[in-house]
Amino acid sequence: MGTSFNEQFDQHGAWRREFALRLKLLSEWLKDHELLDAAIQERLRRLESQVRSDKVMVAFVAEFSRGKSELINAIFFAGYKRRIMPASAGRTTMCPTELGYDAEVPPCLRLLPIETRLQPQPLMEWRLAPEKWTRVDLDVNDSAQLAQAFEKVAEVRKVTIDEAKALGFWHDDTPEDNPLPSADGMLEVPRWRHALINIAHPLLKQGLVILDTPGLNAIGAEPELTVNLIPQAHAVVFILAADTGVTKSDLAIWREHLIAEDQDADARLVVLNKIDTMWDSLSTPTQVQAQIERQRATSAEILGLRKDQVIPVSAQKGLVAKVTSDADLLAASQLPVLEKALGEGVMGQRQSILRSAVASNIADLRTEAGRALNIRRRDLAEQMIELKGLRGKNTSVIRHMRSRIEQEQRDFDVSGAKIHAVRSVHLKLLREVFALLGTTSLKAEMAELTKELRQPGIKLGVRRAYSLTFDRLRQALRKAQATSNEIQSMLTGTFRQLNAEYGFSLQPPKEPELSRFERDLELIERSHQQYLGVSNALRLAQPEFADRLVRALATRLRVVYESALGELELWNKASAAQLDAQLRERRRNFSRRLEAIERIQQAASGLDDRIAEIESQETAINELDTKLAELTGHLVAAPPVAAAGQPQLLRA
Template identity: 35%
Template sequence: MINQLEKQIGDYRQWREQIAAAIADYRDWLDLAGASDALQDLRLYDMAESVKHDRLVLAFVAEFARGKTETINALFFSDYKTRLLPCDAGRTTMCPTEIFWDANEEPYVKLLPIETRKNDDSIALLKRTPAAWTKLRLDTSSADAMQQAFHALVQQKEVSLDEARALGLWDDQDVMMVQSMQSKGKVDVPLWRHALINFPHPLLKSGLVILDTPGLNTLGTEPELTINIIPSAHAVIFLLATDTGVTKSDMTIWTSFIRDRTSRKLAVLNKIDILWDDLKSPQEVQEMIQSQIESTARQLSIPAGDVFAISAQKALLARVRGDAALLAKSGIDKLEQTLAQNVIAGKHAILRGTILAETGNMVKSSRKTFQQRVAASRAQLAELNALRGKNRDVVQKLLDKVSADRRVYEESIRTYTQSNQKVTQMGEVLMQQLSINRLDQMLDASREEIGDSWTTHGLNRSMKRLILQTTELAEGITRQGLEIKQLGDELYQLFHTRHGFEARTPPRLDMTGFHQSMQALVRTTDEFCDDPLNVVTEKHFLIRKFFFSLVAQARAVFEVAHHDVNLWLKGLLAPLKLQIAEHKTQLDKRTEALMNVHENLDSLQKSIAEVETQYATLQSQSAALDQILLKLMKASQTGAVAPEAAIAATEGPDLGMAPLLA
C-alpha cells in the first residue's frame, strides 16, 4: 500500500536524479566542446553529487510517553508487519536516534557510549571517529533480528550519584531521580548517548532521514541537539498526547527547543482513540477531536491547520492488518498528505531554486561564449568571402588590421595581469581572516572570558564579545570585497570598451548570511542564559557543553563563509577569463587564415570551407547545449514559465545563430 508520502518522496528522488543527469550532460558537453574549466568542472561534479545524495530530515520531538516512536513505526515501517522500533510501555527510545541509508556501508546500528559525555567532543566530531562507537550488524532479512538489535535503544544502567554528576545527568529537580537515589542509592541513566541506524528502507534510500529524540531531560542535557541538529531539520513533528493535553513539560520543549528554532513545524495530537466512544455519534466524536485541535493550536500559537489528530497505534495496526477503514479513522493520512505536499514540496523548491541560480547561470554563460564564437566565425566567413577576386594588397590590409587588434589586445592583457595579481593578493588576505586559525584565536579569547567558573553570566559575556568581533570582521571583509569588486568592474569595462566584450558587473560580496548566523548564536545564548533554571542553578557541566556546542556551530558558520567567499573570489573574473581565451583563439584563427590566403590566393576556397565547417560545428554544439538547458529547466521549472519561454528570456539577441530549439 503506497501512501502519498511514499509517492512524493519517491518522486522527489527521481527528480533529483533528473537534475543530476542534466548536470552530467552539461559536463560532458563542456568537455566535448573544449570549453571545460577545472574549477567549474569540479563545482558541477560537487553539485551533481549533492543533488543525488540530498537528504530530507524529519525530526520527531516529544516528551516521554507521547507515542513518538509508534508514530515513526506507523508512518515508515509498517511494511514489516510488526512494531519494528521499541515503544512498549516503559520501553521507549532513551537516546537521540538518526535513521538513514548509506549505500557505502552495510546495514548497522552504531551506538555512542554515554561515557563520551565526560569529554568536550561534539557528536558531529565523534561521528567522524569510528572507534568511539559500538557497532551492531543489522540483519534486514529478519524482523525479529532487527527488533533485537533495536532493543539497544532502550537500554539503561544504574550509576552512583557521583557518576551521574560526572555525566551531567543528575538533576536534583527530577522527582523520580531523587526518589531512586533515596530508595536504591543509584539512578538509572541511558546506556547510550546517541544512535545511528543505517537501514535500506525504500524511503531512506530516497534521501529521507528520521531523527527520533527522547524527552525533555535529554534535550536539556545535549545542547548540540537544540543548537544544531534539530534546527537543521527540514521539518519538526512535535508529538502530544490527547489524554494529557499540552502539559508543562510539553510547553517547555515547545518554547525552548522548537517554536523559534525551526521554520517548519507541525503539532501532532496522538492517541485520539481514547475519544472514540460507541455511545457517541461519529459527528460528536469528530467535534471533540476538533475542539482538542483548536485548543492545542491556541496554546502553541500556531494555525489549527498545522495541528493533526491521529492514533499512531491504530494506524500501525491498520496497516499490519490491511484494514482501510481503521486506517482512515486513525487520521494518519492527513498528516502524511501534509508532509508530502508542504514539507517535501518546500524542500523541493529550495533545491530547485539553488540549481537554477547556479547551474542555470553556468549554462547561460556557456551560451553567451558560443554566441561569441558563432559571431566571430560568421564574421571571419564574411571576411574571407569578401576576398574572392581580390589581390594580395587587400589581404595585407586585413592582416595589418588584425595585427593592430592584437597589439591592443596584448596591451589589455598586461593591464589584466597586473590587476588580476592584485585581486589574488587581496583575496588571500581576505581568506586568511575567515580561517579556522583566526576563529580559534577568537574562541580562545571567549573561553578566557568565561574563566573557570562556567556561569551563565560568563557565557553570555564571552559570546557577546565573540559576536562583536565577528561583526567587525564581516564589516571589514565587506569593505575589502568592495575594493576587489571595483578592480573587477574596471577590468570588465576595459575589455568591453576596447574589444566589445559583454558588459558585466560582478556581484558584491555579501556577508549578510555570515553575520545573521553568528547573531543567531547570540539569541540562542540569550535564551539559554535567561532560562530561570539555568540562572538559578550553577550547572557547570551543562554550560560547558553548551559553550562547546556553540563553538562547533561557529566553526560550521566560518566554514560556510570561507567556502562562499572562496567561490566569490574564483568566480569574480572567471567569465572575463573565458572571454579573453575565446578572443585570443579567434584572433589566432583569423590571423592564420589570412596568412594562408596571403601566401597563396588559391587556398582561399579551402580556408572558406574550413570556416564553414567550423561554423556548422558551432551551430550543432549550440543546439546540443540548448537541449541540455531545456532538460535542466524542465526538471527545475516552477510551472510559472514554460521552459522554451524561459530560455528565450535568459538573454538578448542570438547574434544570428540558427533557431535555438529547432
C-alpha cells in the same frame, strides 16, 4: 486521502535522480564542445552534490511515553509488517537516534557511549571517529533481527549520583528534574549518548533523515541536540498524548526548544497521539469526536498555533491498520491526514527551496557557457570582415595583413603581464577575506566566549556574552562583504580596460551576497539565546557544560563560514576562468587567422573556401547555443515523474 508523505518523497527522489542524470549529460556535452572551464565545472559539481546529497530531516520530539517511536513505525516502517523501533510501554528511546542512509557504510547500528560526555569533543567530531562507536551489523532482510538490534537504543546503565552529575543527568539546584534513585542509591541513565542507524530503506536512500529524540531531561543535557540538530530539521513533529493534552513538561519542551519565529508554519506540526484511548463504547462517535476536537482546540491555544496544525492521530491503530490492510481502521486512526500534512508541508517546502536554488545556479551556468560561445561568435565575425576585405586584393596586401596579425599577436602576448598583476592584487584582497572567515578567526572568537562563560558563579551575563560574540561575527561578515565589494570594483574597472585595449568581452561575475549568511547567524543566535533561559542558567554554572555549549556553537558556525568561503571561491574561479577562456580563445583566433592567410597565399580558391568554413562554423555555434538552452531548460523545469515512478531519461 491524497498523496502520502511516502509517495511524495518517492516523487522527490525520482526528480533528484533524473536531475543528477541530466546534469551528468550536460557536463559531458559541455566537455565534448570545449565549454567546460574551471568555474562551470565547479558549478556543475556543486549542483550535483547539492541535489544528490540533499537531506530532509524530520525530527520527532516529545516527553517520554507519548508514542514517538510508534508514530515513526506507523509512517515509515509499516512495510516490515511489524514494529521496528522499540515502542513498548514506558521509556523506550533513551538516546537521540538518527535514521539515515550512507552508501559508503554497510547496514549497521552505531552507538556512542554516554561516557564521551566527559570528554571535550563535540558530537560532530565523534561522528568522524567511527572506531569510538559500538557497532552492530544489521540484516535488512530480517525484520526480527532489525527490531532486536534497535532495542539497544533503550539500554540504560546504573551510576552513582556523582557520576550522574558529571554526565549532566543530576542537578542539585533542580531536584524535580532529577531521576529517582533506586533502593541502593544508584540512578538509571541512558547507556548511549547518540545512535546512528544506517539502513537502505527506500525513503532513507532518497535522503530522508529521521531524528527520534528522548524526553526533556535528555534534550536539555545535550546542547548540540537542542541548538544544532533540532533547529536545523526541516520539520519538527511534536507529540502530545490525547488523554492528557499539554502537560507542564510538554510545555517546557515546546517553549525552551521548539518555538522558532523564523520557521515556516507548516514545518511545525503537533500530533495529538493515542486518540484511541478516547474511543469509548459508552459514548457515541459524535461525542468522542467532540472530545477530541476540544482537546485539539485547547492544545492549539496553549501552544499558540492554528488549530489545523494540531493533528489528532492513533499511531498504534494506524500501524495495525497498515500491517493488516484494514482501510477502515486506517481512516479512523487519522494517520493519512498527518502523512498528507507532512507531504504537502515538509516535502512541498523542501522541493520549492531546492528547485529555486537549482534554477538560480543553472541560469548562472547558462550565462557562463553562453559567454564562451559569444566570444567564438565574435571572433568569427571579425575573421569574416577581415577575409571579405581581402577579395580582389594582390599578394602584397595579403602579406601586409599577415604582418599586422603577427604584430597584434606580439602586442597581445605583452598583455599577459598586466593580467598577472591584476590577479596578484585580486588574490591579495581575497586572502584578507578568507582570513576574516577562516578557522583561526572562528577559533579566536570561540576562545573568547569560553573565557567569558568560565567566569565563576551563575552566568547572569551569559546572554550579553553571546550577543557581543555574534555582534563581532556579524562585523567580520560585513568587513568581508566590504572587501569583496572593493575586489568587485577593481575587477569591473580592469575588465573594462582589458575590453577596450584588447577587444575582450569580459564581464565581472555576480558578486557574492554575504549578507544572507548574517541571516544564518541570526537564526543560530536565536536558538542559543532561547536555550540560555533560566532553566539552563544553573547548568551553565558548570564549566564543562558551558564548554559543551560553545563547541556545539562552533560546529554550526563552521558550516556557515565554510558556505560563505565556498561562495567566495566560486566567485574567484568564475572571474579567473573567464580570463583564461578569453585568453585561450584569442590565441586560437590568432592561429586561425594566420592559418587562413597562409592558405589564401598558397591557393587562389583558399579565400572562398575559408569564408564558407566560417559560415559553417557560425551555423554550428548557433546550433550549440540552441542545444545549451535546451539542456539547461530541461534542468530548470521540474521534469515530470513517469507514471510508474521511474525517471524519464533525457534524450540528447
